[in-house]
Each structure stands twice: as structure tokens, then as C-alpha cells.
Amino acid sequence: MDRSFKEFSKDVVIVNELGLHARSAARIAEIAGSAKSEVRIRKGEEEVDAKSIIDMLTLGCAKNSTITIKIGDYDSDINILNRIVELVESGFGE
Amino acid sequence: MSDTDPREIVLKGIGASPGICIGKAYLVDKEGVDVVKKYFVPKENLLNEKNRFKTAVKKARDNLHKVIEDTPEELRDHANILKTHVALLRDKMLYGKIIEIIEKEEVNAEWALRKVSADLQATFRKMADTYFRERATDIGQVSDLIMQNLMGTDHENIKDIDKRVILVAEDLSPAETSQIQLEKIMGFVTDRGGVTSHTGIIARTLEIPALLGIDRATSIIRNDDLIIVDGSTGELIIHPSEQTLVRFVKRRIEYEAHKAKIARGNHLPAKTSDGAVIHIMGNIELPEEVVSVKNYGGDGIGLYRTEFQYLSRSDFPSEDELSDKYRDVIEVMAPNPVTIRTLDINGDKAISRHPDSLEPNPALGLRGIRYCLKKPDVFRIQLRAILRAAAGFDNVRILFPMVSGEEEILEAKVILNEVADSLEKEGFNLSRNIKIGVMIEVPSAVIMADTISKEVDFLSIGTNDLIQYTLAIDRGNKEVAHLYQPLHPAIIRMLKRVSDAARENDVKVFMCGQMAGDPVYLPILLGLGIRELSMSPLGIPTIKHVIRQLKFEDTERFAESVLRQTTAEAIMKLLKDTYGDILFQKNNIQATDQQPQ
Numbered sequence: 001m002d003r004s005f006k007e008f009s010k011d012v013v014i015v016n017e018l019g020l021h022a023r024s025a026a027r028i029a030e031i032a033g034s035a036k037s038e039v040r041i042r043k044g045e046e047e048v049d050a051k052s053i054i055d056m057l058t059l060g061c062a063k064n065s066t067i068t069i070k071i072g073d074y075d076s077d078i079n080i081l082n083r084i085v086e087l088v089e090s091g092f093g094e
Numbered sequence: 095m096s097d098t099d100p101r102e103i104v105l106k107g108i109g110a111s112p113g114i115c116i117g118k119a120y121l122v123d124k125e126g127v128d129v130v131k132k133y134f135v136p137k138e139n140l141l142n143e144k145n146r147f148k149t150a151v152k153k154a155r156d157n158l159h160k161v162i163e164d165t166p167e168e169l170r171d172h173a174n175i176l177k178t179h180v181a182l183l184r185d186k187m188l189y190g191k192i193i194e195i196i197e198k199e200e201v202n203a204e205w206a207l208r209k210v211s212a213d214l215q216a217t218f219r220k221m222a223d224t225y226f227r228e229r230a231t232d233i234g235q236v237s238d239l240i241m242q243n244l245m246g247t248d249h250e251n252i253k254d255i256d257k258r259v260i261l262v263a264e265d266l267s268p269a270e271t272s273q274i275q276l277e278k279i280m281g282f283v284t285d286r287g288g289v290t291s292h293t294g295i296i297a298r299t300l301e302i303p304a305l306l307g308i309d310r311a312t313s314i315i316r317n318d319d320l321i322i323v324d325g326s327t328g329e330l331i332i333h334p335s336e337q338t339l340v341r342f343v344k345r346r347i348e349y350e351a352h353k354a355k356i357a358r359g360n361h362l363p364a365k366t367s368d369g370a371v372i373h374i375m376g377n378i379e380l381p382e383e384v385v386s387v388k389n390y391g392g393d394g395i396g397l398y399r400t401e402f403q404y405l406s407r408s409d410f411p412s413e414d415e416l417s418d419k420y421r422d423v424i425e426v427m428a429p430n431p432v433t434i435r436t437l438d439i440n441g442d443k444a445i446s447r448h449p450d451s452l453e454p455n456p457a458l459g460l461r462g463i464r465y466c467l468k469k470p471d472v473f474r475i476q477l478r479a480i481l482r483a484a485a486g487f488d489n490v491r492i493l494f495p496m497v498s499g500e501e502e503i504l505e506a507k508v509i510l511n512e513v514a515d516s517l518e519k520e521g522f523n524l525s526r527n528i529k530i531g532v533m534i535e536v537p538s539a540v541i542m543a544d545t546i547s548k549e550v551d552f553l554s555i556g557t558n559d560l561i562q563y564t565l566a567i568d569r570g571n572k573e574v575a576h577l578y579q580p581l582h583p584a585i586i587r588m589l590k591r592v593s594d595a596a597r598e599n600d601v602k603v604f605m606c607g608q609m610a611g612d613p614v615y616l617p618i619l620l621g622l623g624i625r626e627l628s629m630s631p632l633g634i635p636t637i638k639h640v641i642r643q644l645k646f647e648d649t650e651r652f653a654e655s656v657l658r659q660t661t662a663e664a665i666m667k668l669l670k671d672t673y674g675d676i677l678f679q680k681n682n683i684q685a686t687d688q689q690p691q
Contacts, residue, residue, distance in 0.1 A: 021225060022232065024176060026181040053178070054187035054233070058217055060226045 009070040010081060016091035020061035024092040025053040028084055035080040037072030050084070100333040107283070107308035109328040110294035112632070113353075114302045114346040115281040119319045120259035121312060122266075130241075132205040135196070143196050147203035150243035154534070155183050157239070175232075182236045187214065204244050211237035260323055262315050266293045281323040283311050283330060295379065297325075298632050299386045305330050356635040360391035364638040370646035372620065374638055375431070375628035377606060382420040386631040391638060394430035396554070397493070397606040397626020398423060401439050401477070410472060416479035428489050433554070433606075433628070434480050435533070436473070438462045438495040457562070462496025462533075467505055477513045481524055488527035493554055497532040497539055503549045531604075535559035540588045547599035555592055555624075557607025561585055580609050581662040581669075586618065592655060595621045604628060613640040614669065614677050620646060621653025643676045 014020055020028075032039040032050040039050040042063060048055040050069065061067060069084050073076040085094075106391045135143045141157050158180050165173040182188060188210060195206040211233055218230035258280045265286040282297050289305040297304030303325030315321060315332055322331040322342050326349065333339055364372045375396030376387030387395060402418065424432050439461055453459035466473035477492075484490035507530065514524055534540060535556035547553065557580060562569060564585060567578045579585070596603035604626040609615050611629025613636055619627065620641070629637065652672060659665045669677065 018225070022178045022229060026178050029181065029185075049186060052186040053181055054185045054214060057229050058221070058225060060221050060223050062223060 008074055009068050010085050011068050012065055012085050012088045013066050014061050014063055016094045017063055021064050025056040029053045031083050036076040040070045042068040098410050102335045103332040105308050105330040107305040107330055109325045110306045111297035111304040113303035114324050114325040114349055116322045116344055117260045117280045118264045119315045119321050121317050122263045130204045130208045133202050134200050135202055140197055143203055144193055147283050148238050151183055153243045154239040155180055179236050185625055206242055207237055212413045255479055260321055262311055263299050264312050272413050285311050299383055356639045359451050359639055360635050364641040366646040368645050368647055373626040373636050376631040380421050384426045390631045390634040392634050395427055395432040398434045407515050407605050413475050413479045417482045420480055424483055424490055428487050431489050431491055433491040433493050435493040435495055435534040437466055463494045463502050463668035470509055477510055481514055481517055484525045484528055485523055488525055491529040491531055493531050495533045497538045499538055499542055500545055534592050537564050540592055543592045543595035547595050547601045553596050554604040557609035579662040582663045583660055589622050616640055617652050617658055617673050621649035
């Protein structure tokens with residue numbers, strides 16, 4: 001592995017009022033579902049599976065929390081990562 | 095019903111609420127939902143079992159899609175929730191986990207679903223934010239959809255049972271009983287629990303028979319079995335024979351008739367034949383119980399135990415929360431008195447639930463007023479809550495437990511005054527008519543009753559602890575339990591001492607222990623000058639009924655001869671000889687209140 005960890009992950013701030021709630025988690029899971037590698041979300045010490053709505057909900061992310069989105073394979077899934085970041089930054093279009 | 099006639103089985107449990115009911119059993123699990131049986135699936139059938147689960151999920155998905163399609167545009171929010179449910183159906187943490195459990199544990203799909211769903215719901219319920227906490231409901235709803243498809247359509251749900259049944263469960267806890275439509279329930283049977291459990295309280299409030307602590311009830315009883323519950327004797331009969339049925343139908347009629355006869359006098363005052371009025375009050379633990387105190391004709395609340403709100407939670411209740419609960423009780427009972435006893439446990443322990451922090455001898459440890467004085471912050475919050483709830487009413491009394499002498503009272507009063515001053519500074523308009531009293535349950539407080547009386551408005555004798563401490567008997571210890579004697583001459587003399595001290599100092603003397611709720615002791619208590627008795631609400635009608643048959647003048651003379659006796663046995667004989675026909679009636683409903691007061 002010569003790529004550094006940075007290339008596989010991005011930090012993003014939750015901007016929508018409701019935080020990472022069920023509907024928004026469902027949209028992340030939908031995108032993450034088509035990734036070939038693992039997609040994970042970390043908040044503080046906790047890390048969850050971005051393909052599972054339930055797992056994401058257990059993070060309890062309120063507005064203004066910072067999360068880190070990680071992909072397991074740069075080449076196949078960088079687009080997935082970018083799409084999720086964009087979605088979160090746009091406040092899930094709410 | 096099977097073809098072979100099943101054998102009659104008789105089991106014995108704790109009668110937590112009296113009465114007799116005969117009906118069909120309905121099994122529910124701990125959460126108050128229908129019992130899901132666990133069974134093992136042989137390896138070669140595991141693939142089938144997983145497919146059965148997948149089909150159930152697919153069906154649920156198809157149903158949801160159809161509902162979403164049929165949802166009109168203006169209900170889009172609702173459709174969005176359903177769309178989330180569709181996504182949840184296939185979520186790894188639910189779907190994936192269930193398949194994994196079926197495979198690994200070789201169990202049926204229903205059981206795996208139940209297990210995974212319960213764990214997830216528990217995780218969400220623990221979350222701090224309300225929004226996330228409520229996601230437990232979504233998990234529950236999605237699981238229900240799958241469960242319905244797994245169990246088939248002929249399966250009945252507890253939420254829509256349309257016949258009256260006897261509920262059989264391992265145990266039921268407060269949140270769980272709230273899901274059940276209680277008007278459909280004829281009686282309760284549980285594996286665990288005792289007289290003071292939540293199920294017991296609910297059953298007594300609703301006046302339906304309850305049998306608790308029947309070890310294997312849920313494994314022996316099957317859905318739809320005909321069972322008889324006798325909450326008065328503690329008997330449970332499964333598959334009763336024809337003769338047994340006839341016998342219990344007769345007993346039920348007798349019991350109902352007796353209850354009706356006594357109930358007719360519920361709301362009349364408890365007045366002796368020569369006109370002495372005794373105030374009969376109720377002991378409560380939950381605000382809801384006020385209803386039964388009123389129904390049974392109680393003249394007020396003689397003991398409101400406030401520990402419940404400190405139990406089964408991870409933090410201390412807030413001032414507002416406490417105040418709301420107290421206010422409920424005060425408002426409903428007004429103008430009748432409400433006696434609020436301050437915290438009588440070690441609050442830290444109740445909340446932390448650390449088994450290793452247990453004191454070796456909690457009965458002699460840091461509890462009651464000792465704990466409160468050591469933790470003035472906790473104490474202040476409760477006192478503030480009481481004072482705020484009492485504002486605008488003049489029926490509130492504050493009762494300090496476990497007092498052993500004067501200093502504790504003085505200290506508690508200083509804190510109470512400080513709290514009152516600061517509330518007034520904050521702009522609260524407090525009631526000026528709050529009575530202060532102490533529990534007399536530690537022997538030293540009996541000895542000092544004369545000086546203690548000068549510091550308070552009333553004394554309340556807590557007999558359970560007083561007897562335990564005086565005779566050095568732990569009632570829970572089988573080796574010595576028989577030596578726990580309320581009629582021990584030492585106890586009678588103590589009651590006399592307290593009553594005399596109160597009279598000389600012109601303060602009132604009440605009793606709120608178990609002795610107060612048992613008709614057997616009435617002639618002695620009346621004769622000693624105790625004019626207010628507080629008991630489990632259920633015991634009120636019988637006590638009132640018995641008081642009406644007594645003559646106050648006679649009891650005074652009777653108490654004098656009781657005081658001359660030297661053994662508990664001699665006192666009991668005297669009681670039987672003098673009052674046997676009144677006090678030892680069959681069917682007398684006793685107040686089964688086994689908590690330390």
C-alpha cells in the first residue's frame with residue numbers, strides 16, 4: 001500500500017437541521033450500497049457501516065457534528081465517496 | 095383442547111391481588127407482546143428456514159410498496175417514513191444479522207428476529223437524543239411486519255385480542271404493561287415478581303386477581319389453557335376438573351358478595367359504635383394508586399413512598415419531574431392530607447446499581463434521613479419539588495424517615511427552611527401550612543419520643559422496621575422469621591410510649607406499617623390512642639368495616655389489660671377471647687403490604 005490513509009477518507013460537517021436522521025441515512029446507504037469496497041463512517045471513537053441505516057443511526061449525529069467517510073478501495077470507489085460527501089454538504093437537499 | 099383429558103395441576107404462588115378468576119390463558123413475553131417460541135432447526139433444514147425468513151421479508155416489502163403507492167400526495171411525509179421502513183427491511187444490522195443467527199445458532203427465524211430486534215431497540219432506547227431514541231419504534235414496526243408474515247394470518251396479536259383472557263408472563267415491567275389493553279385482562283400470572291412489584295400494584299389498582307412468583311408458569315401453561323387464579327389463597331389451577339370448577343365458581347360468588355357487602359361501607363367514615371372517628375389512609379408508591387385509595391374510601395395518603403422515581407434509571411430525577419408527580423397526587427387528594435415521605439433508600443446505589451457497592455448490612459446502613467443529610471444536594475432537589483408541588487394547597491405533610499434522634503430533625507429542618515427561603519426569593523408563593531413529621535421506626539426514636547415531639551407536628555410509627563430493629567429479627571431470614579412478633583409485649587409498650595409522648599406534647603400520632611392494615615391489631619391500636627392508620631389501599635374497606643364493630647371505650651380498657659400481659663401468646667389469646675368473632679372472619683381482605691414502610 002503506498003497511498004496514505006488521507007486518500008481514502010474525507011471529513012465532512014453535517015449541516016442539515018435534523019442531523020444524520022433516518023431518511024438521510026437511507027440515502028447514504030443507497031449510494032454506499034453500490035460500492036465495491038467497504039464504506040465506513042466515523043464520528044469520534046465510533047465507526048459504523050455506511051451500508052447500514054441502523055448502524056449510522058446509532059452514531060446519533062446531530063447538526064454540526066463532523067464525520068469522516070472512508071472507503072476501502074480508492075480506485076473502484078472514489079466516486080462513491082465524492083457523491084456521499086456532496087450529499088452531506090448539500091444538507092441532503094433539505 | 096387435545097383429545098386426552100389433561101390432568102389437573104395445582105401450583106402455589108404469591109397472591110398479590112385478591113379475587114378469583116376463571117378463564118383462558120394468554121401468554122405474553124417480557125415486553126408484553128406475544129410469546130415467540132424458540133426451537134432448534136436441524137442443519138439440513140437451515141436453508142429452508144433462511145428462505146422462509148427471506149420470503150417473509152419480501153412479502154413485507156411488497157406490502158409496503160403497495161401502501162406507498164396508494165398513499166395520496168398530501169401524505170408524503172407518511173410515505174417517506176414507509177420508504178425508510180422498506181430500506182430498513184434489508185438493512186445489514188437487521189436482515190443480515192438475523193440470517194447470521196439462524197445459521198450460527200441453528201434456531202427458527204421468529205426467534206432470531208425477536209432477538210435481533212429486541213437488541214437493536216434497546217440500543218436506540220439508550221440514546222440521549224429523543225429523535226434517535228424514538229427510532230426504536232421504527233425497528234419494532236418493521237420487525238412486526240416480518241413477524242406477521244412468519245407466523246401467518248391466523249395468529250392473533252395482543253393488541254387486538256377480542257375476548258377477555260388471563261395474562262401469563264415471565265414478568266411485566268412498567269413500560270411494558272402500558273401496551274396491554276387492560277380492560278381485556280381478567281387476571282395476571284407471572285413467573286417472577288412479588289407483592290410489591292409493578293404488576294402487583296397495577297392488579298390491585300384495577301381490582302383484578304394476580305398470582306406472582308409461580309416459578310414455571312410460562313413453561314407449564316399453554317395458550318388457551320383453562321386456568322383458575324385465586325389471588326386470595328395464591329392457588330393456580332391448570333386444566334381444572336369439573337368438581338374443581340364448581341367449587342371455584344362457588345367461591346368466586348362468595349368472595350364477590352363479601353366484597354360488595356364491605357364496599358357498600360367504603361365511603362362511610364370509620365366510626366366506632368360509640369362515635370370515635372378513626373382516619374383511614376392509603377399507602378402509595380405510584381401517583382396512579384391515588385385512584386384506588388379514593389375508590390376504597392381512604393381519607394388521604396398516610397404514606398407516599400417516593401423511591402420509585404429514583405429506581406430503574408441511570409440518573410437522578412429532576413426537580414420538575416418530581417414536582418409534577420407530587421402535584422398530581424396532591425391535587426387529586428385535596429383537601430385530604432397527602433403525607434410525602436422523603437427518600438428512604440441510598441439514592442446513589444439505587445441509581446448506580448453497582449452490586450459491589452452494596453453495604454454488608456443495608457438495614458443498618460446509609461439510608462433514609464442519614465443519606466439525605468449526607469447528600470444535601472439530592473435532598474434539596476426533593477424538598478424543592480415537594481414545596482413547589484404544595485404551593486396553593488394546605489393538605490401536604492412532609493415525613494422524614496429513619497430518624498434516630500433530635501439532631502437529625504433539626505438539621506433537616508434547617509435545610510427545609512433554606513430551601514423554602516430560596517424558593518420564595520425566586521418568586522414562588524409557597525404554602526404556609528405544611529406539616530412536618532418523622533417516622534418512628536428506630537428504637538432510639540421511641541425512647542426519645544417526648545423530646546422529638548417538641549420538634550415536629552406529627553409522629554408516624556413504621557411498625558415493620560420498628561419490630562425488626564427492636565427484636566433484632568430479619569424477616570427474610572427463615573431461621574428467625576417466626577420470632578417476628580408484632581404482639582411482643584415490648585412492641586406494645588413502645589407504641590404506648592410513643593402515643594403518650596405525642597398526647598402530652600399535643601402532636602398527632604399515626605401508624606403506617608403493616609400492623610396498621612391488619613384488623614387483628616385494631617382494638618389495641620385504638621385503645622392506645624392511635625387515631626390515624628395508613629395501609630395498602632386494598633385493606634381500607636375491611637379495616638373500616640371492623641372499626642364500625644368496635645366500641646372505643648372498650649378498647650381503652652382492653653389496651654390496659656393487654657399492657658399487663660408478659661408474652662405475645664398471652665396477648666393473642668386475649669385478642670381471640672375478647673374479639674375473636676369480629677377480628678378473625680374468613681374472607682377478610684388483608685392489606686398485603688410487605689415493604690418496609
